[in-house]
Amino acid sequence: MHPAPSVIIFTTLSGLGFGLLFWLGLDSTPPTGMVAFAFFVIAYALSVGGLLASTFHLGRPERAWRALSQWRTSWLSREGICAVAALLVMAVYAAALVFAGVHLAPLGWIGALLSLGTVFTTSMIYTQLATIPRWNSPLTPALFLSLSLAGGALLSGRVTLGLSLLLLAGLVQLAWWMRGDRAFAQSGTDLGTATGLGDRGTVRSLAPPHTSPNYLMREFIFVIGRKHAQKLRIIGFVLMIVLPVLLLALSFSHWLAALAVLCHIAGVAVCRWLFFAEAEHTVGLYYGMR
Amino acid sequence: MTDLPAQTTRKLGLVIDLDTCVGCHACVISCKGWNTENYGAPLSDQRPYGDEPMGTFLNRIHSYEVQPDTGPAQTIHFPKSCLHCENAPCVTVCPTGASYKRSEDGIVLVNEDHCIGCGLCAWACPYGARELDQAEGVMKKCTLCVDRIYNENLPEEDREPACVRTCPAGARHFGDFADPNSAVSQLVEKRGGIDLMPELGTAPVNKYLPPRAKDRWDDESLLAPLLTPVAKEPSGFLSWLDKALDKLPGGSA
Numbered sequence: 001m002h003p004a005p006s007v008i009i010f011t012t013l014s015g016l017g018f019g020l021l022f023w024l025g026l027d028s029t030p031p032t033g034m035v036a037f038a039f040f041v042i043a044y045a046l047s048v049g050g051l052l053a054s055t056f057h058l059g060r061p062e063r064a065w066r067a068l069s070q071w072r073t074s075w076l077s078r079e080g081i082c083a084v085a086a087l088l089v090m091a092v093y094a095a096a097l098v099f100a101g102v103h104l105a106p107l108g109w110i111g112a113l114l115s116l117g118t119v120f121t122t123s124m125i126y127t128q129l130a131t132i133p134r135w136n137s138p139l140t141p142a143l144f145l146s147l148s149l150a151g152g153a154l155l156s157g158r159v160t161l162g163l164s165l166l167l168l169a170g171l172v173q174l175a176w177w178m179r180g181d182r183a184f185a186q187s188g189t190d191l192g193t194a195t196g197l198g199d200r201g202t203v204r205s206l207a208p209p210h211t212s213p214n215y216l217m218r219e220f221i222f223v224i225g226r227k228h229a230q231k232l233r234i235i236g237f238v239l240m241i242v243l244p245v246l247l248l249a250l251s252f253s254h255w256l257a258a259l260a261v262l263c264h265i266a267g268v269a270v271c272r273w274l275f276f277a278e279a280e281h282t283v284g285l286y287y288g289m290r
Numbered sequence: 291m292t293d294l295p296a297q298t299t300r301k302l303g304l305v306i307d308l309d310t311c312v313g314c315h316a317c318v319i320s321c322k323g324w325n326t327e328n329y330g331a332p333l334s335d336q337r338p339y340g341d342e343p344m345g346t347f348l349n350r351i352h353s354y355e356v357q358p359d360t361g362p363a364q365t366i367h368f369p370k371s372c373l374h375c376e377n378a379p380c381v382t383v384c385p386t387g388a389s390y391k392r393s394e395d396g397i398v399l400v401n402e403d404h405c406i407g408c409g410l411c412a413w414a415c416p417y418g419a420r421e422l423d424q425a426e427g428v429m430k431k432c433t434l435c436v437d438r439i440y441n442e443n444l445p446e447e448d449r450e451p452a453c454v455r456t457c458p459a460g461a462r463h464f465g466d467f468a469d470p471n472s473a474v475s476q477l478v479e480k481r482g483g484i485d486l487m488p489e490l491g492t493a494p495v496n497k498y499l500p501p502r503a504k505d506r507w508d509d510e511s512l513l514a515p516l517l518t519p520v521a522k523e524p525s526g527f528l529s530w531l532d533k534a535l536d537k538l539p540g541g542s543a
Contacts, residue, residue: 059407059427066404067385073292076410077385128383130490131416188489189416191354195368196484196498201358206365209318209350212342216418219409282487283418286352286370
């Protein structure tokens with residue numbers, strides 16, 4: 001799959017932003033006043049910034065509001081509704097904390113649930129696609145949710161919780177890669193079933209429909225990024241999990257924690273780039289590629 | 291809503307005969323022509339005379355080689371367009387309701403005024419039947435020439451999809467698969483029509499007719515019994531010539 005920067009920025013930043021909102025909403029002794037203001041500004045900058053970035057890959061962004069209508073079947077629509085609802089509920093919760101110093105706990109719980117729901121529905125957009133076996137697994141929501149919770153815990157200054165959630169997210173990421181590398185072969189789909197000619201012999205693409213790449217090939221067949229996939233996996237994993245864990249375990253200071261958060265964000269972005277770049281779509285089969 | 295209809299009154303679709311298709315791409319051209327000038331946004335081209343030309347097509351022809359365990363390989367031309375699936379995954383993922391499957395005839399269409407061009411339907415389609423038009427920013431797909439098949443301004447013989455109308459080999463057939471007696475249903479039954487990627491559960495309406503078995507190198511001709519030599523041994527002048535040539539030095543074959 002083509003790794004569109006807008007979608008990578010969106011899933012990386014929004015995941016963190018809604019993760020932070022989740023912990024702020026659950027907090028039994030949340031910050032108030034200017035401290036609360038700073039936390040919520042960061043959370044909203046990340047989540048809203050990510051959502052805005054995601055509209056850049058639309059062909060017709062001015063119609064984006066229509067995406068809120070098809071919640072009955074569409075995970076993308078459900079994501080939009082969850083995101084808007086989470087942001088609205090948390091805005092009231094945040095305003096009460098910042099301006100009145102009042103803690104509306106039940107509102108925070110609802111907001112936290114909606115924030116987590118946003119991350120879950122985002123992950124389901126990818127998970128639901130049987131056309132991309134690497135994504136088509138319950139491990140995909142587990143990966144998105146664990147990363148969002150770990151990142152949110154880091155941003156909200158929950159060091160011990162953040163540490164264990166980071167380790168959990170790391171394990172899920174490793175399991176996701178191990179499963180993903182075998183997923184296409186195990187799906188049973190190949191050029192034989194794609195053409196229905198597999199039972200008569202070995203099928204090979206002889207001539208593509210056009211002499212230069214088309215939309216389908218640009219969107220679904222992204223081979224360049226796979227060259228350095230293993231190196232990027234190591235770089236991404238070290239940045240996303242290993243360095244933050246070491247920095248946090250070392251000793252706590254605000255500078256080290258900030259560095260841990262920046263490492264984590266960079267690592268998530270690298271892994272999210274791989275999430276797209278390494279994903280193979282069944283359409284590639286028709287072109288004799290993956 | 292992007293719910294799929296529980297069932298459709300008719301199931302309009304295509305039968306594509308892989309035995310007959312000669313890979314001439316005439317259907318690609320007629321499709322592009324008709325659908326650029328008619329229903330919805332035109333099918334744009336990018337850099338048509340420049341480097342890496344690119345454009346929106348609703349129908350593309352691949353060519354494959356099938357190599358059996360023994361015997362010669364076979365070349366098969368393979369037209370591919372929207373299969374108007376009964377369980378169309380492209381419809382249910384649509385966040386705006388722009389994609390829909392018609393309950394009256396099963397045609398899968400895009401309402402281009404509601405499409406936001408997110409591309410998710412193209413991701414959900416295993417066949418590559420949907421292409422995001424780079425000029426309009428909306429999703430384009432085969433409409434089964436919905437503006438031809440019901441068009442009473444056209445002569446009756448033209449009320450079928452442009453690709454079917456133009457195919458010089460008769461490799462494309464259009465009809466109603468809900469009617470077991472229709473020509474397309476009969477073709478599928480007689481020739482063992484197949485689904486593409488049946489394991490994905492999309493239940494395509496369009497069917498492909500597999501190529502018929504081809505001649506083999508060691509097949510005997512039907513006329514072979516009629517061609518057996520009448521005389522095993524030469525006689526008369528040929529017999530004398532045979533013996534005379536045998537006597538010359540150099541031996542015989």
